[in-house]
Amino acid sequence: MTTTSLPPTAPPAATPQRSLRRPRRNGRPRRDWRGWAFVAPFMVVFALMIIAPVVYAIYLSLFRQQLIGGNAFVGLANYAAVLTDAKFWESFGRVSLFLVVQVPIMLALSLVAALAIDSARLHGAGFFRIALFLPYAVPGVVAALIWGFIYGDQFGLTAGINQALGTQLAPLSGQWILGSIGNIVTWEFMGYNMLIFYAALRVIPGELYEAAEIDGAGAFRTVFSIKLPAVRGAIVIATIFSIIGSFQLFNEPNLLKQLAPNAISSYFTPNMYAYNLSFAGQQFNYAATVAIVMWVVTAVIAYVVQLRGSRKEVR
Amino acid sequence: MTALTERRKAPSRAAARSNRAARAAAPVSGRRTRKSTVLTIVMIVFTLYSFVPLVWLLVNATKSQPDLYSSFGLWFGKDFNLFQNIAELFTYRDGIFLQWLGNTLLYVVVGAGGATLLATVAGYGMAKFNFPGKRAVFAVVLGAIAVPGTALAVPTFLMFSQVGLTNTPWAVILPSLISPFGFYLIWTYASEAIPTELLEAARMDGAGEFRTFFTISLRLLAPGVVTVALFAIVATWNNYFLPLIMLSDPTWYPLTVGLSQWSAQATGVGAQPIFNLVITGSLITIVPIVAAFLVLQRYWQSGLAAGSVKQ
Numbered sequence: 001m002t003t004t005s006l007p008p009t010a011p012p013a014a015t016p017q018r019s020l021r022r023p024r025r026n027g028r029p030r031r032d033w034r035g036w037a038f039v040a041p042f043m044v045v046f047a048l049m050i051i052a053p054v055v056y057a058i059y060l061s062l063f064r065q066q067l068i069g070g071n072a073f074v075g076l077a078n079y080a081a082v083l084t085d086a087k088f089w090e091s092f093g094r095v096s097l098f099l100v101v102q103v104p105i106m107l108a109l110s111l112v113a114a115l116a117i118d119s120a121r122l123h124g125a126g127f128f129r130i131a132l133f134l135p136y137a138v139p140g141v142v143a144a145l146i147w148g149f150i151y152g153d154q155f156g157l158t159a160g161i162n163q164a165l166g167t168q169l170a171p172l173s174g175q176w177i178l179g180s181i182g183n184i185v186t187w188e189f190m191g192y193n194m195l196i197f198y199a200a201l202r203v204i205p206g207e208l209y210e211a212a213e214i215d216g217a218g219a220f221r222t223v224f225s226i227k228l229p230a231v232r233g234a235i236v237i238a239t240i241f242s243i244i245g246s247f248q249l250f251n252e253p254n255l256l257k258q259l260a261p262n263a264i265s266s267y268f269t270p271n272m273y274a275y276n277l278s279f280a281g282q283q284f285n286y287a288a289t290v291a292i293v294m295w296v297v298t299a300v301i302a303y304v305v306q307l308r309g310s311r312k313e314v315r
Numbered sequence: 316m317t318a319l320t321e322r323r324k325a326p327s328r329a330a331a332r333s334n335r336a337a338r339a340a341a342p343v344s345g346r347r348t349r350k351s352t353v354l355t356i357v358m359i360v361f362t363l364y365s366f367v368p369l370v371w372l373l374v375n376a377t378k379s380q381p382d383l384y385s386s387f388g389l390w391f392g393k394d395f396n397l398f399q400n401i402a403e404l405f406t407y408r409d410g411i412f413l414q415w416l417g418n419t420l421l422y423v424v425v426g427a428g429g430a431t432l433l434a435t436v437a438g439y440g441m442a443k444f445n446f447p448g449k450r451a452v453f454a455v456v457l458g459a460i461a462v463p464g465t466a467l468a469v470p471t472f473l474m475f476s477q478v479g480l481t482n483t484p485w486a487v488i489l490p491s492l493i494s495p496f497g498f499y500l501i502w503t504y505a506s507e508a509i510p511t512e513l514l515e516a517a518r519m520d521g522a523g524e525f526r527t528f529f530t531i532s533l534r535l536l537a538p539g540v541v542t543v544a545l546f547a548i549v550a551t552w553n554n555y556f557l558p559l560i561m562l563s564d565p566t567w568y569p570l571t572v573g574l575s576q577w578s579a580q581a582t583g584v585g586a587q588p589i590f591n592l593v594i595t596g597s598l599i600t601i602v603p604i605v606a607a608f609l610v611l612q613r614y615w616q617s618g619l620a621a622g623s624v625k626q
Contacts, residue, residue, distance in 0.1 A: 031445045034524055038440025039452060042433040045492050050459045050467065057470035109361070116358055121351040130612060131362045134369070137604045139553035141571040142597040145578055146368045149375070149594070150388065157371065157388035191365065195616075248466070251555050258579050271466075278469050279560065288473075291466040299462075 054295075060288035078289040087267040088290060092297075094178065095269050099246040102182035107238055110190050111231075114197035115223060129198065133191035140188060144255035147184045148172075152259060172260040181252045189245070193238045200234035201227060236309030240302045247298045250275065270294050369601075376400060376598040380591045400595040407592055414566060415573040416599075419552060421484060422569055426491030427547035434494045434547075435540050438501025439532060443514060456495055472560050486561035487569070491551045497543035504539035505532070541614040545607065552604050570600045 064074040082088050113132055117125045135143065150157045151171040158169050171180040204226065212222050250271040257264040266280065267273035270290060277287040371388055379399070382392030404412050441449065471490055475481045480489070509532050517527040533540070555571040562568055565576070574596050581588035608615070 031447065033446055035440045035444025035446030035449065037524065038444065038528075039437045039446070042437030042493075042498065043452060045433060045489075046456065046459070049471070049490050049493050050462065051455075053467045053470040053474055054459075054462060056474050057467075060470065060473065113358065113361055116354050119351075119354065121349065121354050122358060123350055123355045128358045128362060130609070132365050134605060134608070135365050137549060137608045138369075138601050139555070139571050139604075141553070141555045141575050142600055143368070145574065145593060145597055146372050148578075149590070150368060150371060160387050160389075187364065187368065190361075255575055255578070258581075274466075274469055275556075275560070278472070284469070284473055287469050291469055295462055295466045298466075299458075 057288040057292055060285050061292050064285050065283075078286055079293065081286070082289050082293050087273060088270065088293075091267045091270045091273050095246055095249055098178060098182060098249065099243060102185060103239065103242040103246060105182075106186040106190055107193060107235065107242065109186070110193035110238070111197055111235070113190070113194045114201060114231075115227060117194070117198055118201040118227075119219070129195070132194055135187050136189065136192040138188065140251040141255060143184055143188050144252045147180070147187070148256055148259050151180055151256075172256065172263060174260075174263040177253075177256070177260055177263040181249070181256065184252050185245070185249075189242070193242070196234050196238050197231050200231040204230045232309065236306060239305055239309070243301055243305065244298055247271075247294055372594060372598050372601075376591075376595045378591065378594075380588070383590055383594075396591070397595070400591050401599070404592050404595050404599065407589070411565065412570075412573065412592075412596060412599075415568050415570045418484070418567060419569040419571075422487050422491065422554070422558075423548055423551045425484075426488045426551040427544065429488070429492045430494040430497060430547040430551075431540060431544040433492060434497030434543055435501050435533075435536065436528070438498050439505045439509075439528060439536065441498075441502045442505035443509060443511070443532075456498060459495060468557055468560055471557075475561065481561050482563050482567065484567060487554070487558045487567075490557055491547075491554065494543065494547050494550070497547060500543055501536065501539050505536060508535045508539065538614050538617050541611060545611055545615045548607065549604060570596070574600065 061078050062073060062075060063071050064078060066072050113128070116122055117129050122128065138146075153159045153162070153170070153172075158171060161167060162169055170176060171183075208226050208230075209222065212226055217225065248271055249269040253264050253268045254272055254275075257268070266276040271294070274287045274290040274294075277283045277290065367389075374389060374391060375383060377395050377397040377400070378386065378392040379394055379396040382394060382396070386392040440446075441452070467490075472481060472486075475486050480486050513531060514527060517531055522530070552569075553571065554569065555575070558567075558569050558572050559575075562572065565573065568576070574593055577589055577596065578593045581590060581593075
């Protein structure tokens with residue numbers, strides 16, 4: 001039913017589709033080419049900057065630079081190599097673990113914050129809304145630098161805390177590094193996701209609350225029976241964006257690598273692997289293959305999440 | 316209690332007004348606007364989490380290099396060195412930081428500006444016209460959202476190096492020109508905000524489509540456009556991966572890549588730690604973008620609420 005035929009971003013899709021139909025009902029614009037004058041510039045740049053690189057990456061992934069004979073067509077051999085590459089799987093497993101742990105924690109915190117701000121039971125709700133959002137404006141690079149300093153044992157906060165309390169915290173050790181990165185990402189995007197949830201909460205019609213009140217529903221009942229179902233679409237969207245973000249993980253580990261060279265390898269995440277393959281190893285064909293594989297994995301998972309998310313909605 | 320919560324509490328003197336204000340702020344549970352202290356404390360914890368790193372940055376930007384090592388992270392050092400740090404920041408290596416700031420501004424103005432323009436015009440076209448191939452445009456752009464931006468970066472780099480675009484500003488600007496998010500936001504926003512009858516009336520008066528767009532529609536789209544512009548500015552201002560791979564000449568670096576290189580020079584052979592400059596530079600980097608969000612918050616919050624998440 002509400003399973004829109006196209007994968008991610010279900011809610012924005014819903015409105016456009018309605019608008020696709022609306023003109024005809026009004027007996028409005030005849031179908032003609034005028035609209036292209038507006039859409040064409042975007043689509044030209046889109047074709048050059050998005051479609052062309054994808055096509056080029058697919059083309060690259062089918063070739064291999066041979067020592068003898070130059071560039072040779074190898075069919076799917078690069079894909080076979082990636083899928084049996086222990087380094088690739090190690091990096092993939094790491095971001096998957098990251099995804100499974102960090103994304104639910106971050107989204108739960110965002111949701112709690114959004115519900116609190118929306119509850120009208122808060123002193124200074126407007127202040128909290130903007131305060132929590134601010135880290136989103138901080139560049140990922142700067143966020144990683146700041147947290148890197150904080151984690152550091154030279155002049156970081158961690159060093160100070162260890163000194164004062166006699167603890168042995170080591171956020172940059174191999175054991176803790178993934179959690180430390182998760183903390184940075186949570187810090188950066190919690191407020192952004194909170195805002196997505198908050199915007200969805202705001203459009204719940206007031207009559208629903210009035211009805212709930214008449215039925216004698218308490219605050220928690222209202223949250224679970226009205227608010228959470230109403231923001232399901234937003235949760236699906238935020239989950240999809242977070243999945244894409246997790247699989248793309250690069251900035252934070254790449255910057256922390258300077259501080260923790262032993263804990264972060266050159267294939268810590270698939271993206272770092274692809275990057276180091278191209279720019280340290282000149283293995284462009286193989287790097288393109290890794291990128292395509294990650295794209296397919298991301299698209300499939302995003303699609304599954306979207307399907308599951310909207311199926312529950314039907315219930 | 317912070318000054319801000321104090322100010323928010325002030326209207327409670329006029330109970331009726333506070334009630335109305337609370338309901339306007341969040342259309343929730345009619346009369347029940349009894350404030351919860353527990354909830355407020357929870358949110359203060361959230362806020363501390365968000366603020367501690369920023370406070371750390373602010374405090375440490377005032378320290379000299381030796382003070383960084385010798386003083387506690389969340390309190391000031393012996394000397395107040397902020398202004399010396401800023402002066403050194405802008406003169407270090409012949410003022411390359413200023414060059415990076417200029418580059419960042421260039422990428423933001425052309426890249427984010429172009430992205431906003433393209434997304435606005437195209438989103439409007441999608442919302443208000445019916446044309447052959449519209450469904451195909453919809454499907455293609457939607458499918459592309461799942462493409463991880465960084466997955467594109469390596470192929471884009473190879474493509475650009477074939478045509479000699481790498482290591483030029485274009486290598487950073489051109490890929491920033493596409494904002495699928497902006498395209499959607501304006502599309503949904505325009506569907507709601509621009510009455511079709513208004514366009515009909517303009518057409519009756521003989522106004523051309525582009526004239527109608529620039530004189531009538533654009534004004535109605537303003538909150539949506541501000542939102543798209545702001546998020547495009549953040550995306551280009553914070554861009555790191557793309558310039559990192561595209562640029563090898565430091566004179567074209569944006570702030571993000573420059574700062575990470577400075578931070579990297581603290582380790583390895585011939586290490587020259589300039590942490591005080593990295594920290595002060597980080598502070599200078601985030602000030603404009605944070606200021607933009609704070610100043611424009613009325614616009615982007617309404618734009619975001621009305622456009623993107625409406626279901």
